[in-house]
Amino acid sequence: MQPAAVPTDRNSDIATAVVATMRQLGVLGLPRNYEIFYEALSGSNHELSLAVVSLSNRPTQEDLDHIGRTFFPQNHGPAIVEHAREMVAKELEDIAALLRSERTHIEKYGRILDETSSGLSNRSLLSQDLLQKIAGAMSAATSSTLDHNRQVAGTLSEKTAELESVKSKLEEYKRLADTDPLTQIWNRRAFDKEITRIYNSNRGILFNALILADIDRFKDINDRYGHPVGDRIIQIVAEIFQTSIRADMFVARTGGEEFALIVEGASEDATYQVAERIRVLIEQTPFTSSQTGMNYGTVTVSMGICMASEADSPEDLYTKADRALYRSKVSGRNRVTRHSTMAGRAGKGWLLYKKD
Numbered sequence: 001m002q003p004a005a006v007p008t009d010r011n012s013d014i015a016t017a018v019v020a021t022m023r024q025l026g027v028l029g030l031p032r033n034y035e036i037f038y039e040a041l042s043g044s045n046h047e048l049s050l051a052v053v054s055l056s057n058r059p060t061q062e063d064l065d066h067i068g069r070t071f072f073p074q075n076h077g078p079a080i081v082e083h084a085r086e087m088v089a090k091e092l093e094d095i096a097a098l099l100r101s102e103r104t105h106i107e108k109y110g111r112i113l114d115e116t117s118s119g120l121s122n123r124s125l126l127s128q129d130l131l132q133k134i135a136g137a138m139s140a141a142t143s144s145t146l147d148h149n150r151q152v153a154g155t156l157s158e159k160t161a162e163l164e165s166v167k168s169k170l171e172e173y174k175r176l177a178d179t180d181p182l183t184q185i186w187n188r189r190a191f192d193k194e195i196t197r198i199y200n201s202n203r204g205i206l207f208n209a210l211i212l213a214d215i216d217r218f219k220d221i222n223d224r225y226g227h228p229v230g231d232r233i234i235q236i237v238a239e240i241f242q243t244s245i246r247a248d249m250f251v252a253r254t255g256g257e258e259f260a261l262i263v264e265g266a267s268e269d270a271t272y273q274v275a276e277r278i279r280v281l282i283e284q285t286p287f288t289s290s291q292t293g294m295n296y297g298t299v300t301v302s303m304g305i306c307m308a309s310e311a312d313s314p315e316d317l318y319t320k321a322d323r324a325l326y327r328s329k330v331s332g333r334n335r336v337t338r339h340s341t342m343a344g345r346a347g348k349g350w351l352l353y354k355k356d
Contacts, residue, residue, distance in 0.1 A: 014227065017041050026058050032068050033061075042228040045071065045181070072181060182231060183238035186252035191260050194250050195314040198262070208264050208308040209271040210321045213241075213278070215257040216300045216333040225296055230257075233287055233299055240281050245274065259301075268307055268338065275303045275336045283334060300334035310339060 018037045019029075027033050039045050040052035048071045055063060178190035186194070198204040215221075215237060222230040234257060241251045241259055250262040261278075263271045279301055287296040304324025311317035324339040331337070 014038065014042055025055070027064065028061065032072070033064055035072060036064060036067055039071070039181075042231065047071075180238075180253040183235050183253050185238050185242055186250065188252065188254045191250075191252035191254050191262075192314075194252070194262055195260075195318065198308050198317070199314055205308045207266075208262060209266060209268065209305060210308065210317050211261040211263065211271065211275045211303055211305050212254075212318075212321045212325045213259040213261070213275075213301045213303045214325055214329070216302055216329075218257040221296070221299075229289075229296060233296065236285065236287065237282055237299070237301065240285060241278060244278055244281055249274075268305070268340065271305055271307070272336060272338060275305055279303060279334065279336055302328035302333045303336040304328055304339065305336065306339040 015038070018034060018041055021027075021037055021041065022029060022033060027037070036048070036052065040049045043049060048067070051067050051070070055067075178186055178193075180187040195210065198208045215233070218230065218233075221233060234253070238251075238253060238259070241261065245251060245261065248264065252260050254260045261274070263274055266274065283298060283300050285299070287299050288294060289296070302325055304321045304327065306317055306321035306324060308317055311320050320339045324337040324342065327342055328335045328337040
């Protein structure tokens with residue numbers, strides 16, 4: 001498949017190329033299809049672009065949905081879960097049928113044992129010939145039962161492996177559903193669960209802090225260089241967050257250009273140092289195009305910090321960290337503000353908070 005050429009003007013809307021390519025390939029104008037071609041033609045996801053290029057000149061909807069489930073599982077969750085449910089139901093029915101067969105076979109074997117026992121109890125009728133027949137019948141029944149048991153064990157092993165495969169796929173879906181597809185860090189869904197977890201115990205409240213970050217003047221970046229460049233800058237910022245923190249820290253992309261970092265087991269001063277180190281790293285990172293060498297200028301972030309012990313709930317913690325972030329914005333950007341240092345710690349109130 002050869003997609004339509006992407007407009008070279010950096011300010012051109014990529015939507016034109018997406019619509020042209022979908023029309024050229026005879027693809028239905030469904031939102032989920034548009035999402036695939038937008039991401040592929042923007043070049044922000046190399047593996048997705050390769051998957052789209054490998055499609056035939058007339059891709060089927062099944063082919064496109066397979067790509068969608070692979071790269072955008074958060075939008076295909078119900079279908080994935082329903083497919084897994086059907087597989088589990090089938091495997092369980094097969095296992096139930098197998099167990100019913102096993103029960104029938106055991107009952108048959110039990111009847112043979114009862115009949116043999118009855119024959120042995122009547123000593124007056126015992127003879128060498130009869131004993132040989134009884135031994136033969138017992139041997140045949142036992143051998144048949146053992147063979148059947150081995151078959152049942154083998155089949156159960158296969159069914160167990162198939163169910164483990166379904167479990168593994170569901171776990172992978174859960175991981176992907178909690179992952180931001182652009183940056184490959186946690187998404188807002190995962191963040192909401194993690195911040196709620198803090199308030200499940202007193203220890204969580206005492207030993208956790210929230211850092212919120214927002215890329216400064218991001219709308220200007222998108223307007224000047226285009227959304228693909230903006231997406232690449234978001235990816236680089238996310239990578240800086242992920243590589244400059246401890247492995248046990250939780251970082252998520254919670255919005256377009258917004259990030260959240262949950263720090264556990266650190267004082268407010270130590271949390272501030274974490275935020276300040278990340279802020280400086282982002283400010284000092286050169287943001288240039290690897291293809292054209294174009295320099296997009298300095299990128300900075302504003303941050304806000306709130307300790308979990310300063311808030312009454314997950315919502316309150318987020319609100320207070322957001323107030324601190326807002327204070328960083330209105331104070332000149334490219335800085336870190338602690339909620340604990342804000343005079344009066346008043347909220348935004350009537351102020352209109354417009355992210356930039």
